[in-house]
Amino acid sequence: MRLEFHPLPSAEVELIHRTGRDSYANPVERHASAEEGGMPCRHCLQNVPAGQPYLTLAHRPFQGQNPFTETGPIYLCDPICAAAVPSPEPPAFLAADHYILRGYSAEERIVYGTGAVTPRDALADYAAQLLARDDIAFVDLRSASNNCFLCRIKAA
Template sequence: MKFTPLPAPLEIDLSKSVLKPVTEEWSGPCRRCLTDARTGESLLLLSYNPFLGSSPYTSPGPIFVHYPECDRAYICDGSVPEQQARRPISVRAYDSDHMMVEGVVVVSGGGGRAGFELQKKLEELFEDSKVDYVHLHYAGAGCFAVRVDR
C-alpha cells in the first residue's frame, strides 16, 4: 500500500493560519512527514482539502504541518505509519468517481499490535474492485490524516 501525506497541493496562507507551539508529546500530528511534533516545535494549523476531484464528500478541514518546514521526511514502506497506528482512525473508501464506498472507525491496539487492525481493514477494502483509494481521518477531531492507495 502507498501512503500519501498530502495528495492535493498544500496552499499556505499565513493570514488564515494559526501558529501553534507544541507543549505536549503526541499532540501535533504533522501531515507532511507523518510524525508527531516534538515539544518545543511549532506547527501551523490551516485548512486543507485532500480531494483530487469533484465530489459531494469534498471537505476542507484543519490539519497541522511543521512550520516552517519538516526536519524529517516521510518514506513509505507500505506499512501503516506510526502516527495512524496509535490513534482511532475513520477509514473512508472512495471509488474512481470520488463517491464513498464504505466508512468505518478502526481503533488499533497498543504494543506489538499497533496498526494491525487498520492494516487488516485496508487490505480488506482494497480487495473490493470498486475501491480506488482511501482517506484516513483522525476519528476524534475528524481531521484528514493521509491518503492510501493500492
C-alpha cells in the same frame, strides 16, 4: 496486496507554506507545540516536536470538489519538513485505539458502506479489503474522535 500509507503531497504542502492560506483561502494559524505527541504533521507523518512551530489549517485532500470532498483541520510542521516516504507501515503518530477508514472511488466519491470505525491493529487488513475492490481507488484514514484527515492509503 501491498499497501502504502501516503503523506500529503509535497506540492500541496509547499503551496500552503508559500501562500499561508488554507483550502478556503483563509490564513493558516501558527502555534508552538506545547508537548511531544500532540500535533501529528500530515507531511512527515511524525508528531511535531515539543516547542517547535506548526501550522493549523482547514484542508481538503482532494483534487476536485463534490459533495463528498470533506474538509477538516490538519497540522503541518513549520518550517516545511521532509515528506514521509510512502510505507506499508501505519504512521508512527497513530496512538488512538480506533480510527475511521473510508473508501473512495476514482471520482473522489465516498463508496457507501465502506466507512468503518476500525481498531488500530486492524487498519491494514481493512484497508486491504477495501482496496481489493474494483470500485475503490483509495482509502482515507481519519481520526475517529475528530474526523480529521490523517493520511491516504493506496495499493502499491
